[in-house]
Amino acid sequence: MxxxxxxxxxxxxxxxxxxxxxxxxxxxxxxxxxxRLTTWREAAHAIRSMQVRxxxxxxxxxxxxxxxxxxxxxxxLDPVLEALAATRPTAINLRWALDRQRAVLHKLPPAARAxxxxxxxxxxxxxxxxxxxxxxxxxxxLLEEIAARKGRVQVLTHCNAGWLAxxxxxxxxxxxxxxxxxxxxxxxxxxxxxPRNQGAALTAFELGAHGVPxxxxxxxxxxxxxxxxxVDIVIVGTDRVTRRGDxxxxxxxxxKALAARDNGVPFWVALPHSTxxxxxxxxxxxxxxxxxxxxxxxxxxxxxADGRIETVRVVAEGSPAANPAFDVTPARLVTGLITERGxxxxxxxxxxxxxxxxx
Amino acid sequence: MxxxxxxxxxxxxxxxxxxxxxxxxxxxxxxxxxxRLTTWREAAHAIRSMQVRxxxxxxxxxxxxxxxxxxxxxxxLDPVLEALAATRPTAINLRWALDRQRAVLHKLPPAARAxxxxxxxxxxxxxxxxxxxxxxxxxxxLLEEIAARKGRVQVLTHCNAGWLAxxxxxxxxxxxxxxxxxxxxxxxxxxxxxPRNQGAALTAFELGAHGVPxxxxxxxxxxxxxxxxxVDIVIVGTDRVTRRGDxxxxxxxxxKALAARDNGVPFWVALPHSTxxxxxxxxxxxxxxxxxxxxxxxxxxxxxADGRIETVRVVAEGSPAANPAFDVTPARLVTGLITERGxxxxxxxxxxxxxxxxx
Numbered sequence: 001m002x003x004x005x006x007x008x009x010x011x012x013x014x015x016x017x018x019x020x021x022x023x024x025x026x027x028x029x030x031x032x033x034x035x036r037l038t039t040w041r042e043a044a045h046a047i048r049s050m051q052v053r054x055x056x057x058x059x060x061x062x063x064x065x066x067x068x069x070x071x072x073x074x075x076x077l078d079p080v081l082e083a084l085a086a087t088r089p090t091a092i093n094l095r096w097a098l099d100r101q102r103a104v105l106h107k108l109p110p111a112a113r114a115x116x117x118x119x120x121x122x123x124x125x126x127x128x129x130x131x132x133x134x135x136x137x138x139x140x141x142l143l144e145e146i147a148a149r150k151g152r153v154q155v156l157t158h159c160n161a162g163w164l165a166x167x168x169x170x171x172x173x174x175x176x177x178x179x180x181x182x183x184x185x186x187x188x189x190x191x192x193x194x195p196r197n198q199g200a201a202l203t204a205f206e207l208g209a210h211g212v213p214x215x216x217x218x219x220x221x222x223x224x225x226x227x228x229x230x231v232d233i234v235i236v237g238t239d240r241v242t243r244r245g246d247x248x249x250x251x252x253x254x255x256k257a258l259a260a261r262d263n264g265v266p267f268w269v270a271l272p273h274s275t276x277x278x279x280x281x282x283x284x285x286x287x288x289x290x291x292x293x294x295x296x297x298x299x300x301x302x303x304x305a306d307g308r309i310e311t312v313r314v315v316a317e318g319s320p321a322a323n324p325a326f327d328v329t330p331a332r333l334v335t336g337l338i339t340e341r342g343x344x345x346x347x348x349x350x351x352x353x354x355x356x357x358x359x
Numbered sequence: 360m361x362x363x364x365x366x367x368x369x370x371x372x373x374x375x376x377x378x379x380x381x382x383x384x385x386x387x388x389x390x391x392x393x394x395r396l397t398t399w400r401e402a403a404h405a406i407r408s409m410q411v412r413x414x415x416x417x418x419x420x421x422x423x424x425x426x427x428x429x430x431x432x433x434x435x436l437d438p439v440l441e442a443l444a445a446t447r448p449t450a451i452n453l454r455w456a457l458d459r460q461r462a463v464l465h466k467l468p469p470a471a472r473a474x475x476x477x478x479x480x481x482x483x484x485x486x487x488x489x490x491x492x493x494x495x496x497x498x499x500x501l502l503e504e505i506a507a508r509k510g511r512v513q514v515l516t517h518c519n520a521g522w523l524a525x526x527x528x529x530x531x532x533x534x535x536x537x538x539x540x541x542x543x544x545x546x547x548x549x550x551x552x553x554p555r556n557q558g559a560a561l562t563a564f565e566l567g568a569h570g571v572p573x574x575x576x577x578x579x580x581x582x583x584x585x586x587x588x589x590v591d592i593v594i595v596g597t598d599r600v601t602r603r604g605d606x607x608x609x610x611x612x613x614x615k616a617l618a619a620r621d622n623g624v625p626f627w628v629a630l631p632h633s634t635x636x637x638x639x640x641x642x643x644x645x646x647x648x649x650x651x652x653x654x655x656x657x658x659x660x661x662x663x664a665d666g667r668i669e670t671v672r673v674v675a676e677g678s679p680a681a682n683p684a685f686d687v688t689p690a691r692l693v694t695g696l697i698t699e700r701g702x703x704x705x706x707x708x709x710x711x712x713x714x715x716x717x718x
Binding site: 029258 | 387388389548549551552553554556559560561563564566567573574575576577578579580581582583584586587609610611613614615617618621643648656657658659660661662663664668669670671672673674675676677678679680681682683685686687
């Protein structure tokens, strides 16, 4: 998507033809300077330090990390794959991308590996961008229908499920970008998404940079806006969707789904096939929820009026904090799922109809 | 309630017998230094600048402001009443407290006014503390019943409805203090309450200073905790309760009420009689919601690790923000009301049974 009129992806090959560019997302939205990665160790550091985040993007950066390694020493394939896999051991896309590289490169002589690794990294990035583009196409009719009826569309989203979390387009934001680019009058309510503020920092930055009208709100405000008819549709991303359609996503998603149901607002979830976890049925009972550092609640980082980046404590001294990072929205509250294959109900039957190979 | 073992009110007469002490709540929780007010102008400034906030407390401080004025110049009664009333023109308790002073003082010769004004200010403060103590007594059985069944009580609260918002005890927190003081194992989940962070700053400070176990959470987390049985009861305060029991309170209260209903958690609202507004029936349709400054969403103030108080922007540059300050929880989501006269259902019939004089 665009920043000041120039199209970007969240990872790309530099004009030199071999080094890799990313945005340091730990500095967004305050600094928008593409970092240049020149070694696989720099790629590993970028993943580990969350300079890049979002499962699809992590996979693509890891794949480029393999390409950088093959350029340096094509004999070092196995230790590099192992080291990159260890940067974020729980991210499923990371392993999947490295497995793709392994399958291609193992059968090649060392001299042929660098070129093949670059080609495969590019293919992984292109595949992700295409998957997200299709999610956008499949979500677009939902927004077009509202716009045709009301003249404009008010979308509420939570956290960041935009192009910065993928390679391009994003998941929840893909239909929004597409609608905006087609000239629909779209306005997005952006939940700030405490405690890590991915909405206020990343989603607001993305939408602003691409020119999509939006307004940041406290996470507390969505229910009130829905009560007063200010939200036509909710679209969020997800970290895991179970066999029966329960949706794990950033903490607070469940509260918005409850408000949507109470006010008759459609609640949609956008995802690629890789987010489906058919081994799990009851999301609330079965999905373990990561408890993250209390400091994410007690402290906030931002920019002072004179441009310094400062971290301040916002909780009374001595008071402890808890920080569950995700919650689960039961399928009964989900209007439907938007995937790269089309839309479907949040149910096992509907998911298996769309993805019969997952039975 | 107590700070480090010493009992305080949120406003009190200094040991000198005439000057007035408050905590500067714009500096809490970082500085806990009682301010000394020595003129009615200082009292007016304290109210206007929100050094004191919370409708009952504002009323009491205004009443003490009249006493300070009568000490300086007992002939200046009318202009002082007018000036104090203008500090926060919409706060209903402010006018009510000033009207009490006016009724007492107008009929007295100037020489008798100072002593009478101090006595009336003290009575206003005492009345408020007694009202809140009764709210505590009437809410306590709810916590005792849970503790008897489960061995401990987990309460979730939103915003600050504690002693810092009143003269003593608070409304929603009064039953909690009482339960804690009686030795019940109470633990409080404190919503940080974005955007102004009254939970993280004031409620956490109050509970911590009095020794009540508590944990601060992002406003997004309450639903997840309820899904997993970690909340036994929700108790919140309110800014206005309508004839049929709809509850206006700090933005985000409605979302917690929805989650409580979805998980079978009782949702109680604590209030004094002065918060009832029998002229209004449908809260969502009829109560105007204050839209406050966007800066409350885009900026946060806190303390750096080396002790400086800094304000940082947390929203991407150029992104606008909206800041509705309150929302309305429909009576259908409210388990019941806790008042100084007892508990009742959130309905017109139940309210009129408790307050027949309001018919």
